[in-house]
Amino acid sequence: MRGDSLVGGVSVSCGCHSRYKKGCESSQKTHGESKSEVYMVWKRMKSRCNTPTDKKYPDYGGRGIRVCARWSDSPEAFISDMGRHPSAEHSIDRINNDGSYTCGKHDLCDDCREKNAPANCRWATDIQQAQNKRNNRLITEFGETHCVTEWSRRLSIDTQVLFGRLNRGYSLAEAIAEPPGKWNRINDDIVRDVRRRSELGQSFDSIRMLYGFSERHTLDIIERVRYADVV
Ligand SMILES: [Zn+2]
Numbered sequence: 001m002r003g004d005s006l007v008g009g010v011s012v013s014c015g016c017h018s019r020y021k022k023g024c025e026s027s028q029k030t031h032g033e034s035k036s037e038v039y040m041v042w043k044r045m046k047s048r049c050n051t052p053t054d055k056k057y058p059d060y061g062g063r064g065i066r067v068c069a070r071w072s073d074s075p076e077a078f079i080s081d082m083g084r085h086p087s088a089e090h091s092i093d094r095i096n097n098d099g100s101y102t103c104g105k106h107d108l109c110d111d112c113r114e115k116n117a118p119a120n121c122r123w124a125t126d127i128q129q130a131q132n133k134r135n136n137r138l139i140t141e142f143g144e145t146h147c148v149t150e151w152s153r154r155l156s157i158d159t160q161v162l163f164g165r166l167n168r169g170y171s172l173a174e175a176i177a178e179p180p181g182k183w184n185r186i187n188d189d190i191v192r193d194v195r196r197r198s199e200l201g202q203s204f205d206s207i208r209m210l211y212g213f214s215e216r217h218t219l220d221i222i223e224r225v226r227y228a229d230v231v
Contacts, residue, residue: 037085041092042075045101065094068102069111081105086123093124096149141172161212191221191230198222 048060049067059065071078081103082092094101096118103109104119111117138145148166152159155176165175190211197207208218220226 038079038082039075041085042071042078045092046072049101064100066100068100068109068117070103070105070109071101077103077108081119082121082123089125090123091126091129093122093129095120095122096147139172158209158212160206160209164210164212188227188230191227194218194221 046067047054048056049065050061051057052061054061066072071081092101099120100117102112102115102117102120104112104117106113106116138147139151141151146154148162149159151157151172152162155162157176162175166172194207194211194213197210198204204215204218208215211218213221217226
């Protein structure tokens with residue numbers, strides 16, 4: 001499951017993340033954890049935010065992280081938005097690390113609508129969470145300072161593509177120097193990973209965005225028009 005993320009919401013107003021929309025169905029099939037797992041995640045999330053005696057409270061409730069009203073009131077709403085817990089390695093992750101646990105469903109949640117809150121949660125592994133924290137750092141370039149998601153919006157570059165490049169150690173200026181597709185060096189491991197993701201049913205666009213490849217290039221890899229010798 002490494003590298004996959006499952007997202008409860010749809011696209012969000014703050015411009016955080018393009019999302020992997022596929023994956024829920026397949027992971028439900030393969031893991032099929034019970035509803036009670038998600039219920040426990042929900043309970044612990046509320047406790048971190050609302051219970052001052054909770055060990056984790058200082059990092060959550062204590063610094064203003066809260067659970068939006070729709071989710072707070074109803075574990076069913078939380079489960080319905082987030083889907084099942086994909087695996088024991090996954091925990092609930094706030095996409096914007098300074099944001100709250102918000103459903104972002106403005107038609108159903110007065111709280112999120114009033115605060116114009118985005119869908120800010122996804123299931124992620126510890127590796128992804130560590131990467132997100134890195135990506136939430138502020139970057140100063142061209143005399144301005146913004147977080148990664150804001151840079152991606154200002155520079156009209158896909159957030160996942162930008163995240164991927166920064167995570168591989170490139171500066172912001174380097175990361176935006178090449179358009180998607182031209183930038184990535186390819187190797188056998190990447191070819192295998194693209195094909196594996198495709199076989200597992202991950203959406204074409206999310207695979208493409210992950211590596212910043214063009215549609216043609218991605219299709220050629222998957223259909224073995226190129227790199228046919230890689231097995
Ligand atoms: Zn909400």
